Amino acid sequence: MIDHDPVLAWLDRRHLHNWWRLAIPPGLSKDSRYALVVLESGELLHAVRSGEGAIDTKSVPFSGTTKSQLSTLSKALDVDGLLVVERRALTNLFESMERGLRLDENYASQGVGLWQSLRRCEGIWSDPPMLELIPPLRSDALQKTFDLLVPNDSTLVAYVLDGREVHCSVIAEKRRGAIVLATMHPGIGDLLSEQELCRDWRANYDKVNRAVESRFSKPSVSIFIEKDAVHRILRGPPDQLAKELRSGALVVDPSPLWLQGLLGGAAAIAAATTSAKRMARFLPKGARKMAGDFAGAAQSRLKESSASPFAMLGFDPIELLQQCRSFYSDSSKR
Numbered sequence: 001m002i003d004h005d006p007v008l009a010w011l012d013r014r015h016l017h018n019w020w021r022l023a024i025p026p027g028l029s030k031d032s033r034y035a036l037v038v039l040e041s042g043e044l045l046h047a048v049r050s051g052e053g054a055i056d057t058k059s060v061p062f063s064g065t066t067k068s069q070l071s072t073l074s075k076a077l078d079v080d081g082l083l084v085v086e087r088r089a090l091t092n093l094f095e096s097m098e099r100g101l102r103l104d105e106n107y108a109s110q111g112v113g114l115w116q117s118l119r120r121c122e123g124i125w126s127d128p129p130m131l132e133l134i135p136p137l138r139s140d141a142l143q144k145t146f147d148l149l150v151p152n153d154s155t156l157v158a159y160v161l162d163g164r165e166v167h168c169s170v171i172a173e174k175r176r177g178a179i180v181l182a183t184m185h186p187g188i189g190d191l192l193s194e195q196e197l198c199r200d201w202r203a204n205y206d207k208v209n210r211a212v213e214s215r216f217s218k219p220s221v222s223i224f225i226e227k228d229a230v231h232r233i234l235r236g237p238p239d240q241l242a243k244e245l246r247s248g249a250l251v252v253d254p255s256p257l258w259l260q261g262l263l264g265g266a267a268a269i270a271a272a273t274t275s276a277k278r279m280a281r282f283l284p285k286g287a288r289k290m291a292g293d294f295a296g297a298a299q300s301r302l303k304e305s306s307a308s309p310f311a312m313l314g315f316d317p318i319e320l321l322q323q324c325r326s327f328y329s330d331s332s333k334r
Helices: 013-023 067-077 089-100 107-120 139-149 194-199 201-215 227-235 240-247 257-280 285-304 317-328
Strands: 002-008 034-040 043-049 081-086 124-127 154-162 165-175 178-183 219-226 250-252
Touching (some): 067 081, 081 089, 089 107, 107 139, 165 194, 201 219, 219 227, 227 240
Parallel strands (some): 002 178, 034 081
Antiparallel strands (some): 034 043, 165 178
């Protein structure tokens, strides 16, 4: 997926910083507190808390590594994130990573191998349970899915807009099955300034596509979204994506057929479930249950009505995103 020697050009420090800030959940911000607990054969050995250093193990009410026990320990230590490791686990993890690492593989394949070593590692637990979200990735399945969804000699474009400026951007060019170039808006800045684009980005986003095509390759997917809309999608109800599409805060153009199907399905699910919930408010209890069953059935039929473009992956990244959404909720800071 990523070339052995990709070109990284016209990168913008502010854009890189803003991409990172968008990706980090609020509960894992720079102001959050963390704790590390080290075990020896299941017994408490050592504990460290950020901003404080080592803490007396007698004040650590460690009782086990189940989800509820880890959650209770996080609250007792007054931290937002907790990592519990067996003393030998990290050594085993690094040995597993080293055995599976092949330097002749591309960066994506190497990354998948390292990721899976972490997924299979025993003796590491966390709260929130982030490690459980690691999907069963395979590099060959990832490459086949990438080739199916993104044609060669094309670019992927993503812009996040914030008022009168581009909050962050990325332009990636694919050739011969791999990303050979990654850049940001400065890569086309001489053809279209941020100021001109942001004067009316909905009217001007096509100028981005034309500039990208003239300098690199024709875009196969271009996503333009307002920063506030990103936060609303990550923290709002399940039908928020459809709402942002309808309001124009999110524009996907060009959009391949597989993506149109996903976006259309999202809108249809939102309409079906929202209608059922609205109807339920005016019905007696028995009828409300029927409305809820109808909403669930609508989602199932829409999922089954067409083959998923991610079938080869072995997991559904849309469902994975839904599982991650709880970490972005302002009301559930950990």
